[in-house]
Amino acid sequence: MRPSAPAPRPELSGIPAYVPKPPRPPAAGPSHRLFLNENPYPPLPSVREVIAEASAATNRYPGIFPERLIDALSGKLGVPHSHVITGPGSVGIYQQIGQAMLKPGDEVVYAWPSFEAFPIVVRMAGAIPVEVPLTGHTHDLDAMAAAITPRTSAVLLCEPNNPTGTAVGAMRLKRFLDQVPSDVLVVLDEAYFEFYRSSDAPDGMALYRDRPNLLVLRTFSKAYGLAGLRVGYGVAHPEIAEALRKCAVPCGVSSIAEEAALHSLDAEAELFARVERITAERERVRAALAAPGREVPASETNFLWLPLGQDTERVTSELERHGVLTRAFPGDGARVTVGEPAANDLLIEVAEQLIRGR
Numbered sequence: 001m002r003p004s005a006p007a008p009r010p011e012l013s014g015i016p017a018y019v020p021k022p023p024r025p026p027a028a029g030p031s032h033r034l035f036l037n038e039n040p041y042p043p044l045p046s047v048r049e050v051i052a053e054a055s056a057a058t059n060r061y062p063g064i065f066p067e068r069l070i071d072a073l074s075g076k077l078g079v080p081h082s083h084v085i086t087g088p089g090s091v092g093i094y095q096q097i098g099q100a101m102l103k104p105g106d107e108v109v110y111a112w113p114s115f116e117a118f119p120i121v122v123r124m125a126g127a128i129p130v131e132v133p134l135t136g137h138t139h140d141l142d143a144m145a146a147a148i149t150p151r152t153s154a155v156l157l158c159e160p161n162n163p164t165g166t167a168v169g170a171m172r173l174k175r176f177l178d179q180v181p182s183d184v185l186v187v188l189d190e191a192y193f194e195f196y197r198s199s200d201a202p203d204g205m206a207l208y209r210d211r212p213n214l215l216v217l218r219t220f221s222k223a224y225g226l227a228g229l230r231v232g233y234g235v236a237h238p239e240i241a242e243a244l245r246k247c248a249v250p251c252g253v254s255s256i257a258e259e260a261a262l263h264s265l266d267a268e269a270e271l272f273a274r275v276e277r278i279t280a281e282r283e284r285v286r287a288a289l290a291a292p293g294r295e296v297p298a299s300e301t302n303f304l305w306l307p308l309g310q311d312t313e314r315v316t317s318e319l320e321r322h323g324v325l326t327r328a329f330p331g332d333g334a335r336v337t338v339g340e341p342a343a344n345d346l347l348i349e350v351a352e353q354l355i356r357g358r
């Protein structure tokens, strides 16, 4: 018998809602958005000019792909044009990965907690998530390698990790990559690459060259402050890059986003000075929040992880009441984006009050 109404694919019923309810700002007083790992600084005046100029031509379609941006990235990264993939944010590229590289019944290994898009992409493809718990807030690379079976088609790895901010470093990452069979795709998500300060920071662009199974993702959303324009990119060998391009939404990167991204590559000195301020603030906030018995893992990103366990909801609601909007992972911890100094000061002050009032 035919069903009485159109039915979505059954896989969708297992997909968690990607966007949790955003924290609510208090009715009065200022509030600070520290829940989405955004760059707190508004676009540079020169970027706004470029955006305004590009807006004059929005009656025209952009290119199927943002070819000028791809050229610029290929030059900057020293990789062939055919190796560069773009999308409306790196989450757009994840959808391409799901369509191009995952089949129903495939196993996909990733750490948990990690980027919240992972289970969605995997389930959407009808593939099976294999979640490997973090150990000490960090990827357990040995356990991840052990979780790979003949049915594994991909590993998703966020370095540094979201939501914990922790990093495994180049040495351990290389050792892991060498253990992954050559027919298993590894997606190395470097969304926070520009905030990574350790001398052992891996560089996906160097790693992918002699690893045809590695796909590296980066974004203009974080260090470049263009989250609202939706533009991300990836680099992989041509077989993977071509497959992903086949699954891309045509004209998926707007001409405004392309112009702003192009200009931002030229304005890196100014933008990276802001990144420097954010990483300095990150260390200041971490030092202020950490104390004996209060662990705040070292972060290589623009956010900090507070492993609050059962206290998470109490603390995040209290922060919310004071206008500090963070991302709660109930029962586990809170992720707090590094904001402008005033936001960070307020976070520190409220956290101190909460601890003293315990």
Ligand SMILES: Cc1ncc(COP(=O)(O)O)c(C=O)c1O
Residues within 6 Å of the ligand: 036, 037, 088, 089, 090, 091, 092, 115, 158, 162, 189, 191, 218, 219, 220, 221, 227, 230, 231, 232
């Ligand atoms: C690990 C990771 N990858 C990708 C993204 C999304 O980036 P985009 O804005 O490029 O889609 C985020 C955003 O929070 C992230 O944390």
